[in-house]
Amino acid sequence: MANTSGRVLGVNGNMVTVEFHSAISKNEVGFIQVGTDRLKGEVIRINGNTAALQVFEMTNGISVGDRVEFTDEMLSVSLGPGLLQQIYDGLQNPLPQLAEQCGFFLQRGVYLDAIPNKSWDFTPTVKVGDTLYPGDTFATVPEGLFTHQIMVPFTLADIPYKVVSIKKQGTYGVRDIVCIIEDDKANKKELSMVFTWPVKKAIKVYEERLRPDETLVTKIRIIDTFLPVAKGGTYCTPGPFGAGKTVLQHMTSRNADVDIVIIAACGERAGEVVEVLKEFPELTDPKTGRSLIERTIIICNTSSMPVASREASVYTAVTIAEYYRQMGLNILLLADSTSRWAQAMREMSGRLEEIPGEEAFPAYLESRIAEFYERAGKVRLKDGRIGSITIGGTVSPAGGNFEEPVTQATLKVVGAFHGLSRERSDARKYPAIEPLSSWSKYEGVIKKQKVEYARSILFRGSEINQMMKVVGEEGTSIADYATYQKSELLDACYLQQNSFDPVDSSVPVERQCYLFDLLFKVLASEFAFDDKKQVRSFFNTIRQHFLDWNNVPFQGERFKQIENEIVTLYKGKQAAIDPDAEKLI
Amino acid sequence: MQKVYSKIESIVGNVITVRAKGVRNSELAIVTTGTDQSYANVIKLDNDLVSLQVFSGAQGISTGDQVRFLGVPMRVSYTENLLGRVFDGTGSPRDNGPSLTDNMIDIGGPAVNPAKRIIPRNMIRTGIPMIDVFNTLVESQKLPIFSVSGEPYNELLARIAMQAEVDLIVLGGMGLKFDDYLFFKDTLEASGAMSRTIMFIHTASDPTVECMLVPDMALAVAERFALDGKKVLVLLTDMTNFADSMKEMAITMDQVPSNRGYPGDLYSSLASRYEKAVDFEGAGSVTILAVTTMPGDDVTHPVPDNTGYITEGQYYLKGGRIEPFGSLSRLKQQVNKDTRDDHRALMDGMIKLYASYKESVEKKSMGFMMTEWDEKLLKYGHLFETKLMDLSVNIPLEQALDLGWEILSQCFEPNETGLKSDLILSRWPKKLND
C-alpha cells in the first residue's frame, strides 16, 4: 500500500498545515520535502482533509505546495542493544554521529539510525516449538554491565506465538533476522534484535505494579535522611533560576543506587549536558568499578534546538526507560526541566489556536503531566523479576513562584517534593532544598522517629529565629538560644553538603547513619551554659569539628581523631539528655 | 525570476499581507513606498496569503505599494571589512562607510551540536573583585547584567569589554539612547579598541522591527569570526528592548500572551540567541555579555526571569555595586579550582558571613541590642562593601583574595569563619603583635 502524500497549505512557526487525500492518523509521522531536505513532523490535529503537523526542525524555506509524505507510522523510538552510553536528541538522533557527518552545527533533515549497526554475541533462550508472548525473552546479548534481553516486540498482538526457527549461539548483526515466530493462523513474523515503539504510549507488558517501598539512595544526606526518594517513585524539584536544580540532578545521576540513569536535558543549556558528556567517561561508578557513562543514556534537546522535538524528548526518554525496566533493571530518569516541555506544549497549543488556560498553558497540561509521571513505577514482570523506573523532574516556575500551573500540576502527582529556595541558595546553603516545606511520602535510610526528632529541632529553631527577629537576642532565653544553635548546627553539618568536595559530595548510607548518630547525641543533649556568648562559642567550635569531619575519609585516622574530639567536646558540656530523645538512642 | 506584487491586502501594526505564489517561509522581500525602500521578511504563509513584517515599520505604506520577493533569507556580509564599522539592524551602514555585500551569510542559523561543545576552561580577568573572586567570568559564558534603569550598566559593560583580553568586540545596541551609543563609540575609540570592534546599532528612535534583528546580526558575525579562530566578545544592550519588540510583534500577530503580554516563546527566542555563546574546539569562542534592565527593579518580571533561566548566571547591579546576592556565575567552578587553593572556600565563606551581616543590619534597623557577634559582623560588612564591592576597586584576583583574608582576620576569630582548619592554618594572616 502506497503511503499517503499531501501538500503544504500554510506555515506558522513550527506548525505546518497540510492537505491530504487518503487516510492518515493522529501522531503519524510525515516528511516535508523542502529542496533536498526532508523535514520530519508529527500530525497533531486532523480536520477534514487538512492536518496540522508540528515540525521538528526550523521551518524556514518551506513553501505552499511543497510535497508531504506520510509514513503510516507513529512517532517512535528504536529499542534494542546499543542504547546505553548513547547521546540522542529528542527524536533519538545520535548526536556524536551527527557531528561526525555534519560538523559543528545541527543540520536539519538528517536522521541517522539510533541503534548502531553492530554485531552482538547472541545466546538463544528458547527452542523451536516454544510458545512466546509479546515481551517474552527469546535470547540475550551481553551489553556492557548487563545481560540485555532480546524480547518479542511489545507491538505484536497479545496472543501466543510458536517459535518456528531461532539462530544458534553466535555473533549476529543487530538487524539480522534471528528468530521467526508464527501465530495460530500461521502468520509468520521475522524478528531481529531491534524493534520500534510509539513514544507516547506506555509499555505495560508486566504482571503487576507494586508499591515503591525501597529507598533509592542518592548519597545526598538531606534527601536520603529527610526527604527520601523510592525506587519506582516520583519526585520533583522546583526552584527559581540558579537555585541548584541542575547541580542536584547531576549529583544524583552520578551517585544514585540504580542500574541505569537516563538524563533528559529538555530545553535547558547545552553547556550543562557537555559537562556530563565529558566528565562521565572519566568517572568510575563505585558500585561496579566501571565508567559512569556505561550506565548512562543522555537525551539532549537543549533550549536552542527545535521546540517540537523538545516536546518529544521526555517521551523518548521514558520509553527507553520502560524498555530496560522490562529486563528487571532499576532505572532513574531525570528530566531537566519539565517546565520547558510544558512550554513546548504551550507554544504548539497557541499555534493551534486552542482555548488557553492559566498562563496560556493548554487545558490538558495537568493530564499530560500526570500521564508522564504515571509511567514511573515498580513492577513485577511476567517472569517474577522486579524492575523499576523512578522519575525526578525539575520545574522552573516563572518568577520562582510555586503557585503556577506546572508546579501545581506536578505536586498533585509526585511522591516527594524537594522545593529549592532562593533564600538558601543566595546564602550558599547547598543543596538549597527548603527542609521545612519540602515533603516525601517514602521511607528513608534512618529510623523515622529519630528523623522526626531532628526535624522538630529544625522547626523549633526556625520559630525561635523568627521570634528573635521580633524580640531580639536579648529577649530570648539561653535554652531557646541553644535550641536555635542546634538547628543551625544540624543545617550546617547535615543538611548542607558541599557538592564540589571529593569526600562530602557523596555520602554512603553507612556514613550518613554514623554522622547522624553522633549529631543526634549532640541534639539530644541539654547543655549547661552561663550565657549566650558561651552558647555561640561552643556551637562554633563543634560546628567547625563536624565540618572538618565531613571532609575527611570515613574511618581513617583523622576521622577517628576528630570524632574523639567531638565526643569530648559535647560530653564536657552535657548536663542531661532529653528524655524524649534518650528513648531513641 | 523576481515577481513584483502591487496589491497589499492588509496592514496591521508592522505586518502586511499580500497574495503571492511560490514564496518561502522566512524569505526576504523589498517593499517600495514612493522613493523609500524597506526590507521585510515572511513570517507566515496561509495558502497564497503571505504575512511579512516590515523592518522599517509600516507607517506610510499604502495598499498599492510594491512588494518584491528576493528568494533568500536575511543575510549579513562577513568580511574583515566589518571591523571598525557601524551598521543598523538590517546591516546598512550607519557611519559614512560603504555598504558591504561580499560573502553574505545567513543570520539565525542552526544550533551548535552539543556533542561538539567543550567544557569552558579560561577565566576572563576583569580586575573587579566582585567578578573575579565571587563570580568569575569565563570565556564562552553567556551572562547578563541585571540592572534597574539609571544604574551605570553601560559603563560596567564597557569597562569589562576594555579590560577583557579578546580579539574582537561585537556590540549590538537595541533601543540604545543616542548618548549611550556615543559613549560606547568614544570609549572604544579612546582605548584604541574601535579597530577591532563591529557595531550593530538600533537606537530608541529607529523602527522597532530592526531592533529584533540586532542580536541575530551581531551573533551571526561573531560566530563566523569565532569559527575562524577569534575570541569574540559580544555585548548586547539592552535585551529588555529586544523582548519588548517581540512582544509588540506577537500582539500584532494576535498571539495569546503567556505572561504580562509577552509571547509564550519568549524563553525559546531568548535562548536561541544566548546559546550562540560557545567555545569551538580547535577554533575561537563567542562570549556574550548582555544588559537586561528590570522594569520596576523586579527580577520576577518575565524578561529578567526568563533570562536567568537561560544564561549562565547574572551580575546584579544595584546602588552602583555588583550585589553578592542575586549575582552568580555558574561557570566559576570550571575555573576557580585552578586559580588558588583558597579561592573557592574563601568565596563561599565570605558570602555566608555577608549574609549574616545583612541579618544583623536588619536587627539593628529594628532597634535591637547589638551583641558582640553582631558588632563583628557589622564591621565585616562595612569593610567588605568598601574594600571589595566598590566598583572603583581595580585589583588582580590574587590581591583581592589576600585582601579577603585580611578583612576576615580584622573582624573574626578563625573558628568563627566556618572555613576549614587547614586553610586557616595556611592562609590566616599572622598578627603583627603575635
Ligand SMILES: Nc1ncnc2c1ncn2[C@@H]1O[C@H](COP(=O)(O)OP(=O)(O)OP(=O)(O)O)[C@@H](O)[C@H]1O
Ligand atoms: N550543591 C551546590 N554546591 C555548590 N554550588 C552550587 C550547588 N548547587 C548549585 N550551586 C551553584 O549554583 C549555580 C546554579 O546551579 P544550577 O545550575 O543547578 O541552578 P538551576 O536551579 O538548575 O538553575 P536554572 O533553573 O537556571 O537551570 C551553580 O552553577 C553553582 O555555582
Ligand SMILES: [Mg+2]
Ligand atoms: Mg538548571
